[in-house]
Amino acid sequence: MRIDTINAVVTGGASGLGLATATRLIEGGATVTLIDLPNSDGAEQASRLGAAATFVAADVTDGAAVEAAFADAQTRGPVRAVVHCAGRGKPMRILDKAGKATDLDPFESVIGLNVIGTFNVLRFAAQAMASNEELDGDRGAVVLTASVAAYEGQIGQINYAASKAAVVGMTLPAARDLATVGIRVNTIAPGVFATPLLLNARDDIREALAAAVPHPKRLGDPTEFAALAEHMISNGMINGETVRLDGAIRMGPR
Numbered sequence: 001m002r003i004d005t006i007n008a009v010v011t012g013g014a015s016g017l018g019l020a021t022a023t024r025l026i027e028g029g030a031t032v033t034l035i036d037l038p039n040s041d042g043a044e045q046a047s048r049l050g051a052a053a054t055f056v057a058a059d060v061t062d063g064a065a066v067e068a069a070f071a072d073a074q075t076r077g078p079v080r081a082v083v084h085c086a087g088r089g090k091p092m093r094i095l096d097k098a099g100k101a102t103d104l105d106p107f108e109s110v111i112g113l114n115v116i117g118t119f120n121v122l123r124f125a126a127q128a129m130a131s132n133e134e135l136d137g138d139r140g141a142v143v144l145t146a147s148v149a150a151y152e153g154q155i156g157q158i159n160y161a162a163s164k165a166a167v168v169g170m171t172l173p174a175a176r177d178l179a180t181v182g183i184r185v186n187t188i189a190p191g192v193f194a195t196p197l198l199l200n201a202r203d204d205i206r207e208a209l210a211a212a213v214p215h216p217k218r219l220g221d222p223t224e225f226a227a228l229a230e231h232m233i234s235n236g237m238i239n240g241e242t243v244r245l246d247g248a249i250r251m252g253p254r
Contacts, residue, residue, distance in 0.1 A: 001136045003234055004029030007077035009070065011060055011121055012085035014040035016195035017145065020222030021083045021229050026052045028230060033073035036086070060086045060117035070128045078132045081233045082125040083143045087114045089160035107159040114163030118144055122174060130181045139182040141233045144171065146189040146242060152251035168242045175240030184239040186232045191246025193220035213247040220245065
């Protein structure tokens with residue numbers, strides 16, 4: 001599917017991977033609706049990106065809000081592409097220092113955002129795309145975001161690893177399900193990237209993470225994620241795939 005002239009949606013579009021993706025799609029000739037939280041920088045970033053960008057505030061865990069955001073995006077044309085970047089982690093252990101079972105909230109909240117939020121975006125993206133006329137053989141293309149933690153979750157990441165493994169697990173069944181209406185679904189599993197979370201970390205933490213990447217020995221740039229997302233949208237034969245984007249890193253236990 002060609003990028004120029006399509007109408008796209010990017011969640012988590014106010015910063016990091018989402019903002020880089022929205023920027024790339026707009027540079028390629030698309031119009032983009034950025035979806036992010038009401039207290040994000042979404043409105044400012046949409047204004048900076050120009051007339052091709054619009055911001056809609058929504059929490060992806062709220063199904064009604066996601067549905068309304070897609071309805072808003074459809075006022076600017078058929079939604080052809082969706083890149084879902086909204087998500088986060090929250091460190092937790094199974095037992096606390098006293099050997100007691102840890103509180104359930106960090107698990108529930110991360111699963112809620114990364115799993116329920118992903119499914120909300122997927123289902124309402126599919127609803128918006130299913131009635132489209134075909135364009136280059138597709139009615140739409142969806143790109144989800146997992147993580148290498150889906151495969152090598154570290155100590156303190158049990159909630160995050162479980163949530164991202166769920167996104168990987170959704171990918172092929174979703175692609176097979178939505179093949180009947182001409183919608184492709186793929187996922188990117190990034191490694192360590194220079195997103196706001198890591199950029200705000202201590203220098204020694206960033207340097208250690210970069211040194212752990214076999215090649216290139218650096219943090220990934222969000223523009224590299226955006227380039228792969230754009231390719232997944234434009235290459236009609238890529239479907240049902242999860243692609244690691246990680247410089248060959250394999251995370252250790254800590």
